[in-house]
Amino acid sequence: MTLTIELLHSNALKSLKDLEHQLLIKIVEKPELTSYAHPGEPMSVEEFKNWVEYAEDSPKVSLSEAKQRWAAQKEKLGKLIS
Numbered sequence: 316m317t318l319t320i321e322l323l324h325s326n327a328l329k330s331l332k333d334l335e336h337q338l339l340i341k342i343v344e345k346p347e348l349t350s351y352a353h354p355g356e357p358m359s360v361e362e363f364k365n366w367v368e369y370a371e372d373s374p375k376v377s378l379s380e381a382k383q384r385w386a387a388q389k390e391k392l393g394k395l396i397s
Contacts, residue, residue, distance in 0.1 A: 317343075 322328055334340045358366070376384070 322331075331340065331342060335342050
């Protein structure tokens with residue numbers, strides 16, 4: 316998902332750079348909005364609020380369970396590639 320934001324303070328950019336360093340987000344300086352790297356139509360504020368509400372109500376998994384699931388998927392993918 317792609318989200319366009321406006322930074323209101325220079326400290327906000329530092330915080331985003333920290334998230335990028337942790338591989339949680341990718342900062343795109345000048346995105347080409349027609350790129351396949353940015354799929355989908357822009358979201359309205361209402362659609363975004365609905366998405367957040369949906370995400371908050373969705374089932375959660377623990378970090379350890381998520382890591383176990385990813386390890387299993389990674390192994391399966393490795394076998395398919397080999």
